[in-house]
Amino acid sequence: MDISKALSRHRERVLSVVSGEHSSPPIDHSILNSWQRCVQDYGLDPSITHEPVVVDGPELSQRRERLASLLSIARVEMSNLYQQIAGSGHSILLTDTDGVVLNYVGDPSFNEIAAKRGLIEGAVWSEQAQGTNGMGTCLFEQQPVIIHQREHFFTNNLALTCTAAPIFDPSGKVLAVLDASSESIRAQQHTLVLVNMSAKIIENRVFLCMFKNHFIMRFHSRPEFVNTLGEGLIAFQSDGVILAANRSALFQLAYKDQDDIHTNKIGEIFDSTFSRLLDQSSNQLLAIPIHDAKNAQRFYAVLQVPEARRTTPGTHKQVCPVDSKAHAPAGGLLDTLEFGDARMAQNIRIARRVLDRDIPILINGESGTGKGLFAKVIHLVSMRSEKPFVAINCASIPESLIESELFGYKAGAFTGASRHGSPGKIVQADGGTLFLDEIGDMPLSLQARLLRVLEEKEVVPLGGHTPITVDLRVISATHRDLPGMVADGSFREDLYYRLQGVTVTLPPLRERSDKLNLIKYLVGVEAGERHGIKIDESVYDRLAGYYWPGNIRQLRNVLRTLIVLCDSDYITLDDLIDDLFLEARGKDTPDSRKVTHTSNDAPTDPLRNAEREALLRELECHRWNISSVAKRLKISRNTLYRKMKRCDITPPC
Secondary structure: OOHHHHHHHHHHHHHHHHOOOOOOOOOOHHHHHHHHHHHHHOOOOOOOOOOOOEOOHHHHHHHHHHOHHHHHHHHHHHHHHHHHHOOOOEEEEEEOOOOEEEEEEEOOOOHHHHHHHOOOOOEEOOHHHHOOOHHHHHHHHOOOEEEEHHHOOOHHHOOOEEEEEEEEOOOOOEEEEEEEEEOOOOOOHHHHHHHHHHHHHHHHHHHHHHOOOOEEEEEEOOHHHOOOOOOEEEEEOOOOEEEEEOHHHHHHOOOOOHHHHOOOEHHHHEOOOHHHHHHHHHHOOOOEEEEEOOOOOEEEEEEEOOHHHOOOOOOOOOOOOOOHHHOOOHHHHHHHHOOOOHHHHHHHHHHHHOOOOOOOEEEEOOOOOOHHHHHHHHHHOOOOOOOOEEEEEOOOOOHHHHHHHHHOEOOOOOOOOOOOOEOHHHHHOOOOEEEEEOHHHOOHHHHHHHHHHHHHOEEOOEOOOOOEEOOOEEEEEEOOOHHHHHHHOOOOHHHHHHHOOEEEEOOOHHHOOOHHHHHHHHHHHHHOOOOOOEEOHHHHHHHHHOOOOOHHHHHHHHHHHHHHHOOOOEEOHHHOOHHHOOOOOOOOOHHHHOOEOOOOOOOOOHHHHHHHHHHHHHHHHOOOOHHHHHHHHOOOHHHHHHHHHHOOOEOOO
16 A cells, blocks of 8 residues: 555544544554544644654753653663563663653664654653654553554654553652553564563662662562562651552552552551561561551561661661660571571571671572572671672573673673663672572583682673772572582582682471471461461471472472462361372372382383483482483483383472
């Protein structure tokens, strides 16, 4: 179809829809309202080619200065968002409440097109200036929107697909809009999810920054969601008077808006006094259970004290004067990691001895034993607690990205790099703690560079030449046999000895003597709002007797599922489901780790018997870690599974 005819048809469609005539296909109600505003309120014509309005340099600088704190926070998240959708031809933009673009991060393949479309810093994308569009319509609707191609008002924007989400300030007013625009032929719902998540992350960080000198309650109905995107935030004064709450807090507590909760006291919202909250928060690592006063719903909360009242670096004294008995030494947090197990107690003693010394710590343990939590506690009770704790999982990041993630990069260092560059995890951890999880999976090619950084205390980003000095504590963790990897050449010996200042080994759950106490504690954590839940002792016995190959991570998943599926508040053996864990009805004793068979008779072929016995030895030696056994035998995981099936070997879970 001729372009001029297509544009003319778009104009006719817009005007006919606005006039109330039948629309085919039907359009979303928010698009209809926006088109009506454009025609009836702004006097715009959809067919007129509309050049973008761009503010001059001094005005753009003034607008950026007014939102300097927001921009500082948003740049990091815009870069993270861009990396998630890099290569898909998107530009990431941030506008102020007038629709003026303050910051831009773009895919190199889309930058030239974006500039022609007016997606540049300083451009005005309000509805009055650009008609129906992602940024402008989001500002008006104050909710996430997708404006896809023909839903735009002006014909010169029909090639664009814009996905935008609002960022609210702590008072509930729109502060800015985050947008991802492209020439995608499809409206990307997953992009809307990512943009909305990034907007909420920025929003929460703005809240925490604005109220850093006040008390902040961080809470959620599930303990694992505290300190995450979905947490509720309530800021209040030392007398308990509430200053503000974020959107998640209002939603979870069933308050309509800020006016409903503002000026109330925190003790009127939750069934706990301020002194009790302060006392429990100062002595607990994990979120403490509390209930809201209105509906008696259970939440888990952490109390963040004002920045000026937190632990002073170099000491372990608390300077908050509210209640002296509420401030036990921070080192007491380490004691919350064990419930009577001798080996865990020894690990804690070792950690306490090297707490504030320049000695790296290597944490060994099977997957799911809590290595990340142990590292985080060490950081929190050290003199570096006020500085960043930066964790990077060396096994979860693609090998092609781990170098830029760790060491950072300069602008333009590689195709797709952020125009602002990235400092990298090592620089982000300056002054604090760098936690290298699954260090055994770090590519051999990067190990030498990491060693150099640790030895010289300097890092050079990709594409850069000037070294950046860093001061950090390194804690690493692995479930792999590093000495064995050193022996076979897959891990550098010099790096191993640099990381192994002291080594602590977290025992698997099946070997912990405090297993029953730990299970009972986690039942309370996982029960959530069902605070009246009770479990029969026979169930505790069965849970305590199970092998738990997935350790604490598996235990928490099983408890969570068990509690959700139970119809009553009293759980008995009849509520156990076989699929939750191996043969939960009677064979989940410590001996259940031994192999079970798919048939009653072992293979009779002598060669297969020999192969079977060899496989069993390797599997037991590697604690049934299929990946480790496959690597040891130099075969693929699929080949190993086929061999196990042929030899009638079934893993314990």
